[in-house]
Amino acid sequence: MDKIRVENLNAWFGSMQVLKNINVSLKEKKISAIIGPSGCGKTTLLRCFNRLHELVPGARVEGKIFLDNTNIYEKEVDPVMVRRRIGMVFQRPNLFNHMSIYDNVIAGYLLNNTKLSKERKDEIVERSLRLAGIWEEVKNRLRDYPSALSGGQQQRVCIARALAVEPEVLLMDEPTSALDPISTYRIEETIRELKEEVTIIIVTHNMQQAARVSDETIFMYMGEIIEVGSTSQIFTNPKQKLTEDYITGKFG
Amino acid sequence: MSYKKRKIVNKLMLTISVFTFLIGAFFLFWILGDVFLKGARYINWRMFIEVPKPPGVPGGGIGNALVGTFILTILASIIGVPIGIMVGVYVNEYGRGKLAWWTKFLTEVLTSFPTIIIGVFVYIILVVPMKSFSALAGGIALGIIMLPIIAKSADEAIKMVPISLREAAYALGIPKWKTILRVVIPSASGGIITGIMIGIARVMGETAPLLFTSLNNVYWSVSLTKPIGSLTVTIFNYATSPYDDWRNMAYASAFILVLLVLFLNIIARLYAGKRRK
Ligand SMILES: Nc1ncnc2c1ncn2[C@@H]1O[C@H](COP(=O)(O)OP(=O)(O)O)[C@@H](O)[C@H]1O
Ligand SMILES: [Mg+2]
Numbered sequence: 001m002d003k004i005r006v007e008n009l010n011a012w013f014g015s016m017q018v019l020k021n022i023n024v025s026l027k028e029k030k031i032s033a034i035i036g037p038s039g040c041g042k043t044t045l046l047r048c049f050n051r052l053h054e055l056v057p058g059a060r061v062e063g064k065i066f067l068d069n070t071n072i073y074e075k076e077v078d079p080v081m082v083r084r085r086i087g088m089v090f091q092r093p094n095l096f097n098h099m100s101i102y103d104n105v106i107a108g109y110l111l112n113n114t115k116l117s118k119e120r121k122d123e124i125v126e127r128s129l130r131l132a133g134i135w136e137e138v139k140n141r142l143r144d145y146p147s148a149l150s151g152g153q154q155q156r157v158c159i160a161r162a163l164a165v166e167p168e169v170l171l172m173d174e175p176t177s178a179l180d181p182i183s184t185y186r187i188e189e190t191i192r193e194l195k196e197e198v199t200i201i202i203v204t205h206n207m208q209q210a211a212r213v214s215d216e217t218i219f220m221y222m223g224e225i226i227e228v229g230s231t232s233q234i235f236t237n238p239k240q241k242l243t244e245d246y247i248t249g250k251f252g
Numbered sequence: 253m254s255y256k257k258r259k260i261v262n263k264l265m266l267t268i269s270v271f272t273f274l275i276g277a278f279f280l281f282w283i284l285g286d287v288f289l290k291g292a293r294y295i296n297w298r299m300f301i302e303v304p305k306p307p308g309v310p311g312g313g314i315g316n317a318l319v320g321t322f323i324l325t326i327l328a329s330i331i332g333v334p335i336g337i338m339v340g341v342y343v344n345e346y347g348r349g350k351l352a353w354w355t356k357f358l359t360e361v362l363t364s365f366p367t368i369i370i371g372v373f374v375y376i377i378l379v380v381p382m383k384s385f386s387a388l389a390g391g392i393a394l395g396i397i398m399l400p401i402i403a404k405s406a407d408e409a410i411k412m413v414p415i416s417l418r419e420a421a422y423a424l425g426i427p428k429w430k431t432i433l434r435v436v437i438p439s440a441s442g443g444i445i446t447g448i449m450i451g452i453a454r455v456m457g458e459t460a461p462l463l464f465t466s467l468n469n470v471y472w473s474v475s476l477t478k479p480i481g482s483l484t485v486t487i488f489n490y491a492t493s494p495y496d497d498w499r500n501m502a503y504a505s506a507f508i509l510v511l512l513v514l515f516l517n518i519i520a521r522l523y524a525g526k527r528r529k
Binding site for chain 2: 050052055057080081083084085087088090092094095096097098107108110111112113158161162165
């Protein structure tokens with residue numbers, strides 16, 4: 001089953017086109033990795049999925065992205081509603097420093113003034129932090145502020161915050177690029193476990209990471225998708241010369 | 253330039269800057285010292301709870317003026333703080349292009365606008381039609397003076413809030429206005445609060461605009477539609493009077509005002525310093 005289908009997507013920063021005629025489908029409850037050299041448009045593509053790209057001054061998108069058969073770029077679609085269904089974890093942890101760890105996890109509800117009972121809040125906080133693999137580490141300091149946590153811990157709370165609102169799709173933009181190996185390992189474990197819950201699209205320029213965690217791999221180069229396939233196929237038997245050169249490290 | 257020459261120029265510049273600092277500090281401490289020496293000894297607790305007495309009559313105080321300054325400052329804040337914050341939000345979050353540029357420019361102009369003209373303006377649009385000087389008119393004049401100070405500090409503080417925080421909220425499906433209200437403004441609150449304290453300290457020391465708006469009142473008054481006393485106008489009246497006991501009272505009042513303003517400024521600095529860490 002396809003969860004997301006991209007049709008003829010183009011994106012610009014000002015007059016510079018950074019995505020060129022993207023066409024790709026992403027399977028439900030699978031992990032898809034987007035790989036490619038720095039600057040090839042991975043982040044931009046990811047930010048088109050939750051309509052964040054268009055918020056950058058001068059940025060523009062054309063084309064269609066279907067989420068369960070509705071085009072999220074249709075005029076009558078509210079981007080805020082799209083973002084409630086598609087969560088995102090950014091390259092660097094970006095917790096709200098003026099809110100406690102507990103409040104950060106349920107920020108999706110709190111900031112929207114959604115009323116929840118105390119029990120329900122506790123339940124969501126625990127469930128999300130467990131899913132993100134950080135419950136044991138923070139359960140006794142939920143009232144602390146996020147600045148008391150390490151970068152790796154903050155990033156996992158960011159994952160919990162994204163999961164708390166029960167998104168159907170989770171976008172992750174190089175979630176471990178700023179982290180140490182142990183935190184990276186933990187987050188990769190978390191990602192593999194989350195597959196049962198959500199459709200995951202992860203950007204990484206670390207090929208080992210793509211190979212370790214993903215089911216499907218998308219290789220991008222200079223704003224275009226060069227090859228899409230199962231991760232094992234892409235890494236053992238790439239069809240395109242460019243893909244092979246990239247995964248064998250001829251350029252990066 | 254040779255090393256030796258550079259060292260000499262360095263020394264010279266250092267000497268000049270230390271010297272100019274000393275000139276500035278000298279006048280500041282002279283004024284503070286003068287106000288302290290002449291004012292402190294006339295301060296007594298009855299001053300704070302009594303209204304002015306005619307010259308020659310012992311006792312008398314500035315209780316009404318303290319209350320007046322308090323009311324005027326509250327009124328000014330009610331106008332200046334929310335509008336100032338909204339201007340800061342507007343130029344950062346919504347304003348693109350010409351209108352935002354003009355808003356910023358006019359804020360700058362208003363900051364350095366002669367406050368006496370703001371007083372005359374409020375006199376014409378409010379005091380004349382109401383046929384009376386009033387606390388309300390004074391509060392509005394001070395509010396207009398306070399507005400650009402708050403706007404500028406809000407603008408600067410909001411600019412410091414990283415885009416990544418806004419995007420974190422957007423990505424959770426939070427609408428823009430809620431993001432501004434619940435993420436951007438709270439994250440900028442340190443700078444905004446500092447600006448509010450500096451703005452309050454600033455309007456507490458204003459005299460000229462009050463002469464056209466709230467005027468003065470030597471009796472207890474909390475009415476918004478009647479003239480109201482204030483520390484600054486009281487100091488002005490006492491200091492320019494020919495009576496020694498009134499002039500002493502002016503020094504005592506000046507001392508209290510300076511302490512209040514100094515206190516607010518120091519709190520603002522400490523607060524800003526703490527937030528930066
Ligand atoms: N805010 C921006 N303004 C202008 N150009 C940008 C901006 N962000 C990224 N770009 C450019 O768009 C291209 C694609 O960037 P990005 O999607 O971030 O690549 P990747 O994530 O693959 O490294 C790059 O050439 C980059 O320089
Ligand atoms: Mg990127």
